[in-house]
Amino acid sequence: MARILVSLCNERRHPAKGLLLYDLMIGRGCWIPVAAEDEITGVRGLSTCGNLLYALYDVGWTSTRLCIFNGTDDLAVLYDGPLPEVVDPHSLWVGEGHMLVTSTGTDELLAYQLRDEFPVGSPSTVWRASSAKSDTHHLNSVAVHEGHVLVSTCGLRSGELWRSAERGYIYDVTASQVLIADLHHPHSLKAALNDIFYIESSRQVLRSFGGTRVNLSGYLRGCGLLDATSMLVGTNVARTTSRSTGIVHNDRWWYADESEQPVGECTLALVNLQNSSVERYYDLSPFGREVYDVCASLTTTA
Numbered sequence: 001m002a003r004i005l006v007s008l009c010n011e012r013r014h015p016a017k018g019l020l021l022y023d024l025m026i027g028r029g030c031w032i033p034v035a036a037e038d039e040i041t042g043v044r045g046l047s048t049c050g051n052l053l054y055a056l057y058d059v060g061w062t063s064t065r066l067c068i069f070n071g072t073d074d075l076a077v078l079y080d081g082p083l084p085e086v087v088d089p090h091s092l093w094v095g096e097g098h099m100l101v102t103s104t105g106t107d108e109l110l111a112y113q114l115r116d117e118f119p120v121g122s123p124s125t126v127w128r129a130s131s132a133k134s135d136t137h138h139l140n141s142v143a144v145h146e147g148h149v150l151v152s153t154c155g156l157r158s159g160e161l162w163r164s165a166e167r168g169y170i171y172d173v174t175a176s177q178v179l180i181a182d183l184h185h186p187h188s189l190k191a192a193l194n195d196i197f198y199i200e201s202s203r204q205v206l207r208s209f210g211g212t213r214v215n216l217s218g219y220l221r222g223c224g225l226l227d228a229t230s231m232l233v234g235t236n237v238a239r240t241t242s243r244s245t246g247i248v249h250n251d252r253w254w255y256a257d258e259s260e261q262p263v264g265e266c267t268l269a270l271v272n273l274q275n276s277s278v279e280r281y282y283d284l285s286p287f288g289r290e291v292y293d294v295c296a297s298l299t300t301t302a
Contacts, residue, residue, distance in 0.1 A: 004224065004232065005032070005295040006268065007055065008288035009042035018067070019043055019055060020287050021075065022268070029287060034067045035080035043067075045091035045102070045141075046293040052078070052117055053295065056089040056101065064089045066119065079118050085110060086123075091141040091189075091293075093149075100126065100149065102139045107132055109142060109151055109173065127173045129153055143189035145196050149173040152186040152198060170198060179209075188293070192225040193273075199223060199233065206233050206271060214276045216269050224296035226270070233269045234291025235281075266291060 006020040006029075018034035034040065036059050043057040053071035058064060064086040068079040083089065087105030094100075099112045099119055107130045110123035126149065129137035138154035155167040168183040180186075185201040195210040199220045206214040206223060214233075222234030266289050268282040284291065 002226075002296070004226070004268075005046065005053065006222070006234070006284065006287075006291055007043035007046055007057075007293045008266075008284070008290060009044050009292040010290050011042055011288050012039050013042065013288075015040050018057065019046075019069075019075075020284070022282070022284070024270075024282065027282060029284070031287075032069070032075050033077070034065070035077045036065060042288075042290075042292070044089055044292045046295045047092050047094045047099075048295060048297065049094040049117065052094075054092060054094050054099065056083075056086075056092055058089065066092075068118065081119075083112075083119075088135060090139070093142050093144055095144065100142050100144075102142050102151065104139050105135050107135065107137055107139055109139065109149075127151065127171075140187055141189045141198075143191045143196065145191035148175060150179070150189055150191075150196065152183075152189050154185050155183075168200075187221045188223045190223055190225065192231075193228065197223060197225075197231070206231070212273060212276065214271050214273075214278065216271075216278060218265060218267070222291045222293045224294035226296045229272060229274050230279075231271045231273055232294050232296050233271055234294055235265060235267045235269055236290045268294065 003023045015036040016033045017031045019032040020029050021032050022029040038059050041058040041061050043055050045056040047054045051072045053069040055067045064083045066083050070076045070078055086101055086103040090104045091102045097114050101110045103110050107128055108125050109127040111126045112119040112123045129139050141152045143150050150172055152170050168186045169178050170180045172179050183200050184203050186198050187201050188199045190197045195208045197208045199206055201220045204216050218235035224232050226232055266284045270279045272279050
């Protein structure tokens with residue numbers, strides 16, 4: 001199996017602890033640094049294009065940066081720069097001379113033009129979940145399938161916390177239509193195997209448009225295709241479970257009611273797509289609490 005890359009989020013870290021390079025064969029990982037000078041709060045969206053790996057991360061919870069790595073050799077940093085138009089970055093997709101970024105904090109999907117694979121100029125707004133310029137729908141992932149741009153959002157909240165958002169949806173930006181509605185915290189859209197995979201995080205299930213359904217444990221987020229029959233899915237700790245419904249909430253542990261106990265483990269689940277089973281879990285708890293994204297298609301020699 002190839003070594004894979006994992007982004008972990010929502011935890012203050014030294015920039016030397018940027019991306020996690022994890023060897024599935026021996027069950028060990030090492031950190032790949034980003035070029036920031038200040039403390040980061042984790043890395044989120046990952047995307048590959050050709051021989052390059054693109055990663056979004058935060059500095060100090062407020063400043064968004066893009067890091068581009070050499071993805072075929074030593075994972076050296078080739079570019080690291082700010083994206084001042086993006087607030088609370090979550091996901092990106094790179095291809096066809098442009099880069100799509102979810103600016104979750106402004107409810108917008110932004111598009112940057114690329115020159116020599118690097119972003120240039122100011123972005124254009126491709127789609128808005130609302131005109132609020134704040135996080136009202138929690139737009140959290142973007143993918144492209146057969147020329148159509150797709151996004152996922154948690155939907156509007158009915159209360160103060162995101163656990164009250166129970167009508168998430170997947171939206172086709174190109175066709176201007178909702179593809180699937182009434183989802184409970186959809187995340188991690190991935191186009192693979194002529195299908196579209198996504199995670200319904202609170203219901204602890206990996207799904208696809210083609211009918212895949214795999215039940216896991218913990219608050220799920222992040223997936224990446226390992227080979228034609230296997231996918232890696234991230235599970236998270238520091239979440240709380242409703243005693244009445246069994247739904248796993250996505251409120252961060254420091255926002256949770258003191259009567260609720262954090263649940264789950266930070267792992268990578270190896271999923272067999274042929275029989276919809278979990279073959280094993282890889283323990284990532286030494287590295288963090290929350291997986292955000294998984295890049296399992298990049299073989300490195302680092």
